[in-house]
Amino acid sequence: MTMSTSLLARAVALAGVLAVARGAGAQTRLSMGDAARLAAKQNGVVDVARARVAQAEARAMQRRGALMPDLAAGVQQFERTINSATFGFSFTNPVTGQALLRPDGEVIGPVPTLDLRYRLQAPLLDLGKYQGWRASQATVGAASLEVEAQAEGAAAMAAATYVRAARADAQLAARRADSALAADLVRIARDQLQAGVGIALNVTRAESQLSAVRAQIIAARSERDRTLLELRRVMGVAPDASVELADSLAGLPVLTALPSERDALTAALDGRADVKALKAQEQAQQQAAKAIKWERTPQLSALVEQGVIGRNYERMLPTYTWGVQLSVGLFDGFRRVSRLEEQVAVARETEAKLKDLRAQNTLEVRAALLDLSSAAEQVDAVRERLALAEQEVAQAQERFRAGVAGNADVITALLSLNQARTLRNDALASYQAARVALARATGTVRGLP
Numbered sequence: 001m002t003m004s005t006s007l008l009a010r011a012v013a014l015a016g017v018l019a020v021a022r023g024a025g026a027q028t029r030l031s032m033g034d035a036a037r038l039a040a041k042q043n044g045v046v047d048v049a050r051a052r053v054a055q056a057e058a059r060a061m062q063r064r065g066a067l068m069p070d071l072a073a074g075v076q077q078f079e080r081t082i083n084s085a086t087f088g089f090s091f092t093n094p095v096t097g098q099a100l101l102r103p104d105g106e107v108i109g110p111v112p113t114l115d116l117r118y119r120l121q122a123p124l125l126d127l128g129k130y131q132g133w134r135a136s137q138a139t140v141g142a143a144s145l146e147v148e149a150q151a152e153g154a155a156a157m158a159a160a161t162y163v164r165a166a167r168a169d170a171q172l173a174a175r176r177a178d179s180a181l182a183a184d185l186v187r188i189a190r191d192q193l194q195a196g197v198g199i200a201l202n203v204t205r206a207e208s209q210l211s212a213v214r215a216q217i218i219a220a221r222s223e224r225d226r227t228l229l230e231l232r233r234v235m236g237v238a239p240d241a242s243v244e245l246a247d248s249l250a251g252l253p254v255l256t257a258l259p260s261e262r263d264a265l266t267a268a269l270d271g272r273a274d275v276k277a278l279k280a281q282e283q284a285q286q287q288a289a290k291a292i293k294w295e296r297t298p299q300l301s302a303l304v305e306q307g308v309i310g311r312n313y314e315r316m317l318p319t320y321t322w323g324v325q326l327s328v329g330l331f332d333g334f335r336r337v338s339r340l341e342e343q344v345a346v347a348r349e350t351e352a353k354l355k356d357l358r359a360q361n362t363l364e365v366r367a368a369l370l371d372l373s374s375a376a377e378q379v380d381a382v383r384e385r386l387a388l389a390e391q392e393v394a395q396a397q398e399r400f401r402a403g404v405a406g407n408a409d410v411i412t413a414l415l416s417l418n419q420a421r422t423l424r425n426d427a428l429a430s431y432q433a434a435r436v437a438l439a440r441a442t443g444t445v446r447g448l449p
Contacts (some may be wrong), residue, residue, distance in 0.1 A: 039158035042236035069122035081109035117307020128295035138284035375431035
């Protein structure tokens with residue numbers, strides 16, 4: 001009951017996001033999971049995959065139509081003349097024995113003819129076409145699973161782009177914090193110079209550091225804006241839509257424990273959408289090969305044709321044709337055998353792709369688990385370094401304010417703090433990227449919060 005309520009709430013939230021994200025006026029706050037699910041819904045690659053499903057469904061309908069009767073109606077009105085010499089025999093008067101028509105031929109007619117009739121032709125038994133229709137249905141199923149695979153890939157791309165955007169936002173915030181410290185250092189240096197207890201060199205050093213941090217802010221802001229543009233494209237929203245990240249880099253969830261490798265491998269080998277799509281594609285190709293084999297079986301069909309014919313509408317006489325036809329293909333120049341061999345080779349190729357995909361999935365799961373474990377350790381290490389760097393800045397500032405030392409130590413400490421903040425953002429981004437990679441490897445990207 002709790003899971004159903006959660007899924008319903010998530011679906012309602014996503015519907016609201018979809019309604020707002022297609023416009024450019026309203027501010028849209030998106031979590032990483034929202035971005036992933038939005039991309040899975042309306043990314044361009046997913047739309048292309050849906051169009052392929054529609055194409056497969058249309059081909060399946062064509063195959064099904066080949067099993068249904070063909071009904072046609074027609075009206076013909078024409079005149080024709082006949083050369084009597086083309087009959088191949090002559091007409092003679094039974095009494096006199098004389099030829100009724102010239103031996104070298106003469107034109108008979110024109111004879112007006114009016115013909116109205118309908119024609120019904122229906123296959124009674126055609127196992128080859130029936131198996132072809134079943135193969136086309138299997139292709140529709142494979143194409144539908146390919147939509148899920150493309151949606152999962154688009155979701156993973158959106159989640160990874162979201163992490164990059166969150167890192168760029170964190171970098172911008174860190175540089176602004178550095179700028180505030182540098183501006184405070186400039187103010188202290190100027191106050192000390194005016195009070196006669198400082199030197200101009202300290203002011204120059206502080207202003208140089210502030211200028212360098214401002215340049216870093218510009219670069220960080222440009223990187224943030226660029227990643228947001230890419231995030232909009234991946235999600236399939238308007239390029240000028242206002243998008244705000246609901247999750248900060250430091251606010252993204254951190255796993256308390258690594259997932260089980262066995263469970264992750266099971267999900268990767270059996271539950272991933274691309275694996276299911278490739279398996280369905282292989283089954284559809286095997287079904288197509290089976291359909292080619294069944295083309296050798298006899299085909300039974302029926303024909304009914306009925307109408308009226310005459311020289312004019314005043315006297316029309318009914319005529320009809322009906323029959324049953326049994327046909328068996330004896331020799332087709334080995335075309336059917338070649339088609340079968342080609343289809344079997346295609347199925348073997350898909351089988352090899354599936355084997356390689358499973359090996360790749362195993363590699364991705366284990367690599368993601370290793371990266372996740374390593375990134376977690378890096379996060380702990382850089383947090384300790386950041387705390388020490390902040391402590392170093394505080395101590396250097398205290399010595400500078402007391403006039404015990406110049407601001408060279410403070411600037412050195414600020415540079416160390418700048419680097420520590422960058423390393424922290426890199427470590428957090430690496431951790432979240434590994435988390436997204438693990439979700440991609442196990443096919444659970446759209447389940448991210």
